[in-house]
Amino acid sequence: MVSQVLSPPLPQQLEGPRPLDPALQIRIYELMLTTRLLEERLIRMYKQGDGFFWIGGPGEEAFNIPLGLLVRKGRGLDYDYLHLHYRSTGTLLAMGANPVDALRQMKNTATDPYSGGRNFVGHSSIRAWNVVPITSPIEVQFSIAPGTAMAQKRANSRGITIVQGGDAGTAEGDFATCLVWSSRPGAELPILMLVANNGWGISTPASTQHGEKYIADRGKAFGIRTRVINGNDPEEAYHELKEAMDYVRMERRPFLLEAQVSRLYGHSSASGANFVKNEVDCLAEFEHKLEERGLLTRARMDEMRERITQELLDASRRVIEEPQPDGATVWNHIFADRNYVKEGL
Amino acid sequence: MATMVQAVRMALHVGETRLGVTDIFGEDVGPPLGGVFTATQGLKTAWNTPLDERGIVGAAIGLAMAGQCPVAEIQFCDYAFNTIDLLKLAGNTCWSSNGDWNCPLVLMTPVGAGIRGSIYHSHSFDAQATRLPGWKIVMPSNPLDAYGLMLSAIVDPNPVMVLLPKALLRVKAGPDELIPGEPEDDRTLSKMIDAPVGDRSSWEPRWPDTPDLFLPIGPLRLVRPGRDATVVTYGRYVPLARRIAEDLATEGLDIEVIDLRTLYPYDWDGLKASIRRTRRVLFVNEDTEITNFGEHLLRRTVEELFDELLAAPRLLAGKHLPGIGLADNLERASVPQREDIVASLRALCAETRSLSDFRAALALRLSKGNTDASEALALAYTRR
Numbered sequence: 001m002v003s004q005v006l007s008p009p010l011p012q013q014l015e016g017p018r019p020l021d022p023a024l025q026i027r028i029y030e031l032m033l034t035t036r037l038l039e040e041r042l043i044r045m046y047k048q049g050d051g052f053f054w055i056g057g058p059g060e061e062a063f064n065i066p067l068g069l070l071v072r073k074g075r076g077l078d079y080d081y082l083h084l085h086y087r088s089t090g091t092l093l094a095m096g097a098n099p100v101d102a103l104r105q106m107k108n109t110a111t112d113p114y115s116g117g118r119n120f121v122g123h124s125s126i127r128a129w130n131v132v133p134i135t136s137p138i139e140v141q142f143s144i145a146p147g148t149a150m151a152q153k154r155a156n157s158r159g160i161t162i163v164q165g166g167d168a169g170t171a172e173g174d175f176a177t178c179l180v181w182s183s184r185p186g187a188e189l190p191i192l193m194l195v196a197n198n199g200w201g202i203s204t205p206a207s208t209q210h211g212e213k214y215i216a217d218r219g220k221a222f223g224i225r226t227r228v229i230n231g232n233d234p235e236e237a238y239h240e241l242k243e244a245m246d247y248v249r250m251e252r253r254p255f256l257l258e259a260q261v262s263r264l265y266g267h268s269s270a271s272g273a274n275f276v277k278n279e280v281d282c283l284a285e286f287e288h289k290l291e292e293r294g295l296l297t298r299a300r301m302d303e304m305r306e307r308i309t310q311e312l313l314d315a316s317r318r319v320i321e322e323p324q325p326d327g328a329t330v331w332n333h334i335f336a337d338r339n340y341v342k343e344g345l
Numbered sequence: 346m347a348t349m350v351q352a353v354r355m356a357l358h359v360g361e362t363r364l365g366v367t368d369i370f371g372e373d374v375g376p377p378l379g380g381v382f383t384a385t386q387g388l389k390t391a392w393n394t395p396l397d398e399r400g401i402v403g404a405a406i407g408l409a410m411a412g413q414c415p416v417a418e419i420q421f422c423d424y425a426f427n428t429i430d431l432l433k434l435a436g437n438t439c440w441s442s443n444g445d446w447n448c449p450l451v452l453m454t455p456v457g458a459g460i461r462g463s464i465y466h467s468h469s470f471d472a473q474a475t476r477l478p479g480w481k482i483v484m485p486s487n488p489l490d491a492y493g494l495m496l497s498a499i500v501d502p503n504p505v506m507v508l509l510p511k512a513l514l515r516v517k518a519g520p521d522e523l524i525p526g527e528p529e530d531d532r533t534l535s536k537m538i539d540a541p542v543g544d545r546s547s548w549e550p551r552w553p554d555t556p557d558l559f560l561p562i563g564p565l566r567l568v569r570p571g572r573d574a575t576v577v578t579y580g581r582y583v584p585l586a587r588r589i590a591e592d593l594a595t596e597g598l599d600i601e602v603i604d605l606r607t608l609y610p611y612d613w614d615g616l617k618a619s620i621r622r623t624r625r626v627l628f629v630n631e632d633t634e635i636t637n638f639g640e641h642l643l644r645r646t647v648e649e650l651f652d653e654l655l656a657a658p659r660l661l662a663g664k665h666l667p668g669i670g671l672a673d674n675l676e677r678a679s680v681p682q683r684e685d686i687v688a689s690l691r692a693l694c695a696e697t698r699s700l701s702d703f704r705a706a707l708a709l710r711l712s713k714g715n716t717d718a719s720e721a722l723a724l725a726y727t728r729r
Contacts, residue, residue: 076412118441151367339447
C-alpha cells in the first residue's frame with residue numbers, strides 16, 4: 001500500500017521542452033539506464049547480504065544525469081564545487097565516476113575510493129572533481145556551500161557552487177542559512193541551490209508538514225531567482241539546469257531550482273527498497289519517447305539493459321571478493337599531515 | 346605589555362599579512378566593532394556575518410575546502426551548542442573521506458565564567474570540545490601563549506579550536522609573557538592597536554613588528570616545578586594555581602603547576618612524568634563535573650599510575666548545575682574558587698596510602714613482568 005504522489009501541479013503548463021540533439025538523448029538514456037541498473041544491483045546486494053544498508057536515488061535519474069553532464073568538472077576554484085546528497089549517484093556517473101566504485105562502497109571494501117569502507121553507499125567524496133564528502137545529516141551541505149561560493153566569487157573564477165538536497169530537509173535551519181548567506185546585499189554568491197522534491201521525508205508526506213506551495217518560493221523573499229521544473233523529464237531538466245547554471249556562472253548570483261521528482265524504491269533499505277508502481281518512472285517515460293522518435297528500438301534498449309545488467313553482476317561478484325579494511329586502520333586519517341586542499345590550487 | 350585579547354589580535358594580524366589568513370569572521374567581528382571583546386579590531390580581512398552560528402561554522406568549512414584559510418569566531422561558546430553537528434563534520438571530514446579531504450580552519454571562542462556573565466555568557470566548552478574527534482583543542486593561559494598557539498592553529502592543516510578564557514582576556518601579560526617586538530608600556534600599545542572610542546571610520550592601527558613565534562600544539566608547560574603534588578589545569582586557573590603554589594610554599598608544601606595548553610592531542614607523556622615525580626595529582630577546571638575532561642585525565646591516571654600514587658587523585662571542577670547564576674555568591678558557589686583549590690591541595694598532600702600496601706602492590710606488578718614498576722618500586726623503598 002503506497003500513498004499517492006503529493007507534489008502540487010507545476011506552476012505552468014509547458015508545451016514540452018525542445019528535444020535535445022539525438023546523440024545527447026541517447027547518451028542521457030544510457031546514463032539513466034546505467035544509474036537505475038546500478039541502484040537495482042546495489043539493492044540486490046543489500047538483500048543478498050552483501051552490504052549493510054542501501055540508500056540511493058532511483059527516480060531522480062532524469063534530473064541528476066543532466067546535472068552531471070553540465071557540471072564544469074575539475075579541481076579548484078575555477079571549477080564547480082558540488083555539495084551533493086546521498087541520492088546523487090547518477091550525477092557522479094554522468095561526470096565519469098566508475099559504477100564499480102559504488103559497488104565497492106556498498107560492500108564496504110578497503111578498495112572503496114570514497115571512504116575506504118567507512119561510509120554507506122551513496123556517500124561519495126572526490127576531491128579531484130571538487131565533490132565534497134556527502135554526509136548523512138540532512139541539509140548541512142546548505143550551510144557549508146556558501147564557503148566554497150565565497151572563495152569562487154572572490155577569485156573571479158568561472159566556477160560555481162552547486163548544492164543539492166531533498167524537500168524534507170528544507171525544514172532544517174541550514175536551508176534558511178543558505179538563502180540568507182547567498183543573498184547578502186553586495187555579497188551575493190554564485191550558488192545554484194537544487195531541491196529534488198520527491199514529496200517525502202522517509203515515511204512522512206510533505207503535504208502533512210509543509211504549508212508552502214512551492215519550496216522555491218522561499219527564494220523570492222531574498223530576491224533570489226527561482227524555478228520549479230518537472231524533474232522527471234531529462235530534456236526539461238537539461239534546458240532548465242543549463243539556463244540556471246549559465247545565470248549563476250555569468251551573474252555570480254544565487255539561483256534556487258526545485259525539481260519535482262519520484263522516489264521509486266522508497267527511502268532506503270530501512271523501508272524495504274521495493275519498487276513503487278504509482279509514481280512516474282522517468283526511465284520508462286524516456287524510453288517511450290525515444291522509441292516514438294525512432295532513436296532507439298525496444299530491442300536495442302533491451303539489449304543495452306541486458307548488457308549493463310550482466311556487467312554490473314560480474315563486477316559485483318569481483319567486488320565481494322575484494323579485501324575488507326583492516327581494523328587497525330581506524331586510526332588512519334584522523335588528522336591530516338599536510339594541507340591537501342591547498343595543494344596545486 | 347599586551348592583554349590576551351590584544352595578543353590574539355596581533356596574532357591574527359600576522360596571520361593575515363604573513364600566514365595566508367583570508368577571512369576572519371563572525372558576529373560583530375568586522376568594523377565598526379571588531380568583536381565584542383575587541384579581538385578583531387583593525388584587521389583587514391575581518392567581516393561581519395549574519396547572526397547565524399551554524400552559518401559561521403558552515404562557511405568556515407566551505408572556505409577551508411576551497412583552499413582558503415579561515416578564522417571564525419563564535420561570540421560566546423554558550424552559542425556554539427547549535428553548531429555541534431557542523432563541528433562534528435569539520436572533525437570527521439578527513440577521516441570519513443579516508444584522507445581525501447582535510448579541513449584546515451580555526452574556530453575561536455571565549456569560554457568560562459569570571460566576568461559575571463550569568464547563565465549564557467559563562468559556559469565552558471572544554472568537555473564538549475574534547476568530545477569532537479578530529480579537532481585539535483588549545484586553551485592559552487597568558488597573552489604570549491595565546492599569540493603563539495593562534496599562529497600554530499592558523500598553519501595547522503586540521504580544524505583547531507582556540508578556547509579563550511574570558512576571565513583572562515583583559516589581564517595584562519606578566520614580565521615573562523611579553524611578545525617579542527611589542528612595546529613594554531601598555532599605554533603605548535593601546536594607542537597603536539586599540540580602536541578609538543567614537544568614530545573609527547578613518548582609524549588605522551599601527552602594528553608592532555612581532556615575529557612568527559609558533560607555540561607548538563601538544564606540549565604542556567611546566568609553570569612551576571614542585572615535589573609534593575601536581576596541579577594540572579589550563580586557561581583561567583593557571584595564574585591562580587601558580588599564586589596558590591607560591592603561597593603554599595610558605596607552609597612547606599611544594600606544588601608543581603602544569604598548564605596543559607593543548608587539550609587535544611594532550612601531552613600525556615609530560616603529565617605522566619610529572620605525576621610520577623610527585624605521586625599526587627589534582628586536576629582543576631571549571632566545566633561541569635559530570636563527564637568532565639578532567640575525569641578522562643583522572644581515569645588514565647588511575648589506570649596507568651595507580652600503584653605509584655601516594656594519594657587518591659582528585660578533580661576539582663564546576664558543579665553539575667544548569668547554569669552559572671548572576672549574583673556573586675551564586676557564581677562563586679558554582680565554579681572552583683581559590684579557597685577550594687587550597688583546601689583540595691592541603692587534603693591531597695596530607696593523604697598518604699600505607700607505604701607497605703604501596704610496596705606490596707608494586708612488587709605484585711613487578712612479579713607479573715611489569716618492568717615499568719621497577720623504577721617506582723625502587724623509589725618506594727628510598728623515599729621518606
